[in-house]
Amino acid sequence: GAVVSQHPSWVICKSGTSVKIECRSLDFQATTMFWYRQFPKQSLMLMATSNEGSKATYEQGVEKDKFLINHASLTLSTLTVTSAHPEDSSFYICSAGQGGSEQYFGPGTRLTVT
Amino acid sequence: GENVEQHPSTLSVQEGDSAVIKCTYSDSASNYFPWYKQELGKGPQLIIDIRSNVGEKKDQRIAVTLNKTAKHFSLHITETQPEDSAVYFCAARQTGNQFYFGTGTSLTVIP
Numbered sequence: 244g245a246v247v248s249q250h251p252s253w254v255i256c257k258s259g260t261s262v263k264i265e266c267r268s269l270d271f272q273a274t275t276m277f278w279y280r281q282f283p284k285q286s287l288m289l290m291a292t293s294n295e296g297s298k299a300t301y302e303q304g305v306e307k308d309k310f311l312i313n314h315a316s317l318t319l320s321t322l323t324v325t326s327a328h329p330e331d332s333s334f335y336i337c338s339a340g341q342g343g344s345e346q347y348f349g350p351g352t353r354l355t356v357t
Numbered sequence: 358g359e360n361v362e363q364h365p366s367t368l369s370v371q372e373g374d375s376a377v378i379k380c381t382y383s384d385s386a387s388n389y390f391p392w393y394k395q396e397l398g399k400g401p402q403l404i405i406d407i408r409s410n411v412g413e414k415k416d417q418r419i420a421v422t423l424n425k426t427a428k429h430f431s432l433h434i435t436e437t438q439p440e441d442s443a444v445y446f447c448a449a450r451q452t453g454n455q456f457y458f459g460t461g462t463s464l465t466v467i468p
Contacts, residue, residue, distance in 0.1 A: 286461050
């Protein structure tokens with residue numbers, strides 16, 4: 244149990260375009276989902292916390308108009324990188340919790356902006 | 358906020374030996390301490406966790422110990438195998454709050 248999926252697993256897009264990444268909890272309802280960004284050989288950097296049906300809470304320094312997060316249901320959250328630029332290239336990971344302490348990570352999405 | 362430090366950053370052990378990774382935290386209100394294993398190109402996988410009301414937890418070759426007074430917790434892997442090679446992250450969390458992660462330890466098990 245507690246499986247989280249992400250789609251796509253990797254994506255290449257041109258500078259200026261937008262990319263949507265989906266995060267799904269497959270076998271549980273996730274009251275809270277987190278979005279992280281990870282640079283090579285570094286730890287996870289929390290971008291935002293999303294709760295179903297409410298606006299996401301963004302961490303300091305994260306542009307909410309650039310990284311749009313929508314937690315439409317208890318099993319789906321999406322991250323849209325708008326007007327992507329090469330510096331947005333990174334590994335994006337979501338995680339989901341059931342309301343308890345644990346959180347379960349998705350497999351990640353590798354975004355490359357050319 | 359919480360500050361989690363993790364040591365060492367890299368660790369190499371011979372197959373069959375034990376590996377120990379240590380983390381310290383700053384916020385005494387943190388009450389949940391998970392450990393994650395991340396293989397290259399994949400998301401972190403929860404391997405073991407411990408809550409503040411427990412001092413030690415074991416799952417086969419993996420164990421975690423927690424010293425609340427000293428605010429540190431450790432991951433112990435015994436009888437290491439090549440497939441244990443990965444990056445390991447510790448984290449600390451207070452109920453309802455965000456997770457704070459350590460900087461990661463790259464473990465290499467040498468056959």
